């Protein structure tokens with residue numbers, strides 16, 4: 001129990017270029033932040049995240065994405081302390097699959113200006129630390145084959161890629177912390 005609580009404490013981390021970020025579990029107070037973050041994301045990133053041209057989240061979707069149990073559904077939000085009024089750096093999330101409880105669907109979203117600076121790897125690392133103690137051994141994601149950034153990230157952590165329909169790929173990533181991908185991971 002204590003280990004679980006310790007894993008969910010806010011973390012002070014750095015991106016690969018040294019930019020400080022604060023990462024904490026997402027909460028009900030983040031609804032507006034999430035909505036704005038989505039609005040400010042490029043059409044391409046939004047399509048890569050949702051595999052559809054989602055521009056707004058409904059009240060029900062915002063509730064689902066922010067009011068989480070941190071056990072079967074975990075999400076970290078990364079914030080830039082230098083820009084407190086901005087929506088933030090990104091969000092990493094996993095949701096356990098009911099039919100395969102050792103597998104969780106995972107999704108990462110990093111705001112345009114922070115992409116390619118290690119935020120995706122950082123969020124994946126923090127998600128992995130939580131998932132391990134919840135008995136989750138695989139993260140699964142469905143992506144377009146044009147999503148080079150996600151493919152590179154998976155390549156780094158040793159995941160497998162399976163072609164599904166047309167341009168759709170299934171990623172299966174073994175759950176393990178990946179601090180070597182992160183500039184300055186928490187201890």
Ligand SMILES: CC(C)(COP(=O)(O)OP(=O)(O)OC[C@H]1O[C@@H](n2cnc3c(N)ncnc32)[C@H](O)[C@@H]1OP(=O)(O)O)[C@@H](O)C(=O)NCCC(=O)NCCS
Nearest residue numbers: 045048107108109110115116117118119120121149150152
């Ligand atoms: C996919 C995504 C989460 C990656 O996050 P990120 O913070 O940019 O990733 P990182 O900086 O940790 O980079 C991880 C690796 O991907 C590479 N990478 C990141 N962006 C890249 C790009 N646009 N093209 C090529 N490689 C890229 C990095 O160089 C790094 O590889 P390297 O170590 O060989 O240099 C981010 O691009 C994103 O939010 N995309 C839109 C939403 C999405 O596609 N989500 C994933 C599906 S749910």
